[in-house]
Amino acid sequence: MREAEWLLEAVTGQSSWEIKTFRQKISDEHVDRLANLLERRRSGEPLQYITGIAGFRGIQLHVGPGVFIPRPETEIVAEVAMARLPEDGLVIDLCTGSGAIALSIAAERADARIIATEQGPEAFQWAEKNRVALLADVQILEGDLFAPLDPTLKGTVDVVVSNPPYVAKAEARRLPPEVIDHEPHNALFAGGDGLDVIRRIARESGAWLKVGGWVVIEMGETQADAVRTVFQRESFSEVTIDRDLARRDRVASARWPGERTAS
Ligand SMILES: C[S@@+](CC[C@H](N)C(=O)[O-])C[C@H]1O[C@@H](n2cnc3c(N)ncnc32)[C@H](O)[C@@H]1O
Numbered sequence: 001m002r003e004a005e006w007l008l009e010a011v012t013g014q015s016s017w018e019i020k021t022f023r024q025k026i027s028d029e030h031v032d033r034l035a036n037l038l039e040r041r042r043s044g045e046p047l048q049y050i051t052g053i054a055g056f057r058g059i060q061l062h063v064g065p066g067v068f069i070p071r072p073e074t075e076i077v078a079e080v081a082m083a084r085l086p087e088d089g090l091v092i093d094l095c096t097g098s099g100a101i102a103l104s105i106a107a108e109r110a111d112a113r114i115i116a117t118e119q120g121p122e123a124f125q126w127a128e129k130n131r132v133a134l135l136a137d138v139q140i141l142e143g144d145l146f147a148p149l150d151p152t153l154k155g156t157v158d159v160v161v162s163n164p165p166y167v168a169k170a171e172a173r174r175l176p177p178e179v180i181d182h183e184p185h186n187a188l189f190a191g192g193d194g195l196d197v198i199r200r201i202a203r204e205s206g207a208w209l210k211v212g213g214w215v216v217i218e219m220g221e222t223q224a225d226a227v228r229t230v231f232q233r234e235s236f237s238e239v240t241i242d243r244d245l246a247r248r249d250r251v252a253s254a255r256w257p258g259e260r261t262a263s
Contacts, residue, residue, distance in 0.1 A: 003047055007037045010051045044177050057104040061130050066122025068187035070100035073244040074163045077218045078104045080242055080251050081161035084214040087111055089158035092208065094145050094201060095119070097187060099127035099138070101161055106136040114138045117148050120186055145197075146204050157208045162201055163218040168194035194220060198227060202234040202254070209256040221248035228252065 005016035011033045012019065012026065019026070026034075037050050048054040048069045054061050056070040057078060063069055078101045085091055088111050093102035096116035106114050116138060118124045124142040131138055141148035167188045172180060179188070190196040198217060205215045215236065219227050228239045236254035244250040 003041065004038065006047065006051060007041065008034055010053075011037065044181060046178055046182055049182065054098070054100075056098075056100045057108070059104055059107050059134060061098045061100060061103070062126060062133060063098050064126070065182070066120070066184060067126040068097040068123065068183055070098055073248075073250050074100060074218055075104075076242060076244055077101060077161060077163055077216060077251050080253055081105065081159050081214075081216040082109055084216060084253060085109065085112060085159045089113070090115070090153070090156060091159040091161060092117070092146075092149070092153075092157050094160065094162040095164045095187075095197070096127050096140065097123050097163070099130045099136075099140060101163060102127075102138050102140070103130055103134055103136050105161075106138050107134070115149065115153075116140045117143055117145060119144050120184060123184065123187070145200060146208060149208070154207050156210060157213055158210060159214050159216060160201065160205045160209060161216045164197040164201060165190040166194045166198060166218070166220050166223065168192060193226070194223065195226060195230060198223075199230055202230045202236065206234065206236075206256055211256065213256050214253055215256070216251065216253045218250060219252055221250060224249040224252065 008016050011030050040050050041047060046069055048063050049065060052062060052064055054063045054070050057075045061070060081091060082105060090113045091105060093116040096102050096118045099116060102114050102116035105112055118127055127140045131140055165188050169189055169192055201215065201217060224241045231239050231254035235257045238255040240253045241249050242251040
């Protein structure tokens with residue numbers, strides 16, 4: 001019911017409360033457009049692709065086919081990253097997708113210097129669109145993890161933050177059709193155990209971080225032990241796990257550097 005109201009609002013540009021309270025007449029054109037959107041929703045298309053908008057920590061992001069829809073649990077990733085970020089600090093958001101984490105940090109931390117990277121060409125275009133719409137002072141670069149960054153930034157980064165792909169290939173059949181049939185697969189899957197991209201972030205971040213800097217990443221709710229081991233093996237210390245609102249392990253933070261452990 002609430003979704004139908006959101007679609008009504010998307011079509012008319014008015015609040016459904018206003019329409020109901022003042023018994024406003026809806027034009028035939030709007031009725032036809034609403035019927036079309038309801039049919040798309042019934043066939044499984046994500047609501048946010050239909051409205052073209054997703055909310056994230058108080059900002060509105062443009063989304064559509066080709067980009068991952070930001071999720072509420074990732075709001076906690078941004079929060080933990082900001083808590084780890086010193087005044088005037090430099091943060092790199094890897095795998096930025098729509099730009100959710102980078103652009104929300106820009107909205108909340110005017111002191112921060114923010115650079116984001118994204119490999120998917122379509123997702124990169126969505127991130128750029130959002131950066132322009134929000135007039136955000138964020139640099140968004142297209143490419144693989146750290147590859148597009150200026151090498152002179154090595155050793156200067158305070159926080160590397162990321163919500164990377166972390167679903168294991170074998171988990172594909174457990175994902176709802178709304179996700180697997182519509183969202184880009186390179187946003188979801190990362191090898192046999194889902195940790196391929198997280199392992200690369202752990203291996204490559206040390207070169208970019210300041211001593212005492214942090215990596216903050218989102219992970220699957222069953223991956224905390226494996227992720228802790230991944231970071232400890234790459235010489236990180238103080239691996240800390242934060243939970244989402246449903247009390248599931250979701251966010252790992254690790255400090256550079258720690259002691260290297262035998263692998
Ligand atoms: C789970 S989505 C997260 C998007 C966004 N950070 C968010 O939280 O909404 C993962 C993103 O990583 C991108 N990606 C996957 N592999 C990458 C790589 N090697 N380098 C950069 N981006 C990558 C995907 O295209 C996708 O946009």
